[in-house]
Amino acid sequence: MGRILQLIGALTLVLLASCAPYPLYRGAVPPPPPPAVVHAAPERPWVPVPGEDGADLEAAGADSTEVGAEEVPPPTFEISDPAKISTKHAYQVGRASYYGKRFHGRRTAMGNTYDISQMTAAHPRLPLGTLIKVTNLENGRAVEVEVNDRGPFSRRRVLDVSLEAARRLDMVRKGSAKVMIEVVESVKQ
Secondary structure, three states, rough: HHHHHHHHHHHHHHHHOOOOOOOOOOOOOOOOOOOOOOOOOOOOOOOOOEEEEEEHHHHHHHOOOOOOOOOOOOOOEEEEOOOHOOOOOEEEEEEEEOOHHHOOEEEEEOOOOOOOOOOOOOOOOOOOOEEEEEEEEEOOEEEEEEEEEEEOOOOOOOEEHHHHHHHHOOOOOOOOHHHHEEEEEEOOO
């Protein structure tokens, strides 16, 4: 009886081990996660605010090009009434989803590393590097993103946007949304 229990236990372990999840590409070793780099925030010079203690920017000699040398994110557009959005000049209309944290740090089709905080998207056919405007037709929000990857690989979806773009489009909670894609700046390949 003890021998049968040992055999059943060994067989159960073998079956459980064979059910282990496979990597996305069999035989491929996933790349190691990028090293965590902590950057100290650069010190910003004090700039007087107009109307504060009578201080004026021009009087202080501040130049608007010197202030805020940080990179400005692509604009987020707000459209008040989604029912009035015209899809007449749209490149494509369909469902979009987003790809999130589990893809962070992986290589994109463009060769760079996917970053969830960047305004990027994956499209199956548009040339890599194309700048597109994505409008959420359910709430009227729109953003500009750069196509830097291929996908989605589902017939039900036309676009995958980064997590930051999904946040600005207000589609994270639902997971997907009906969107309109317009080409802003095309890149020839």
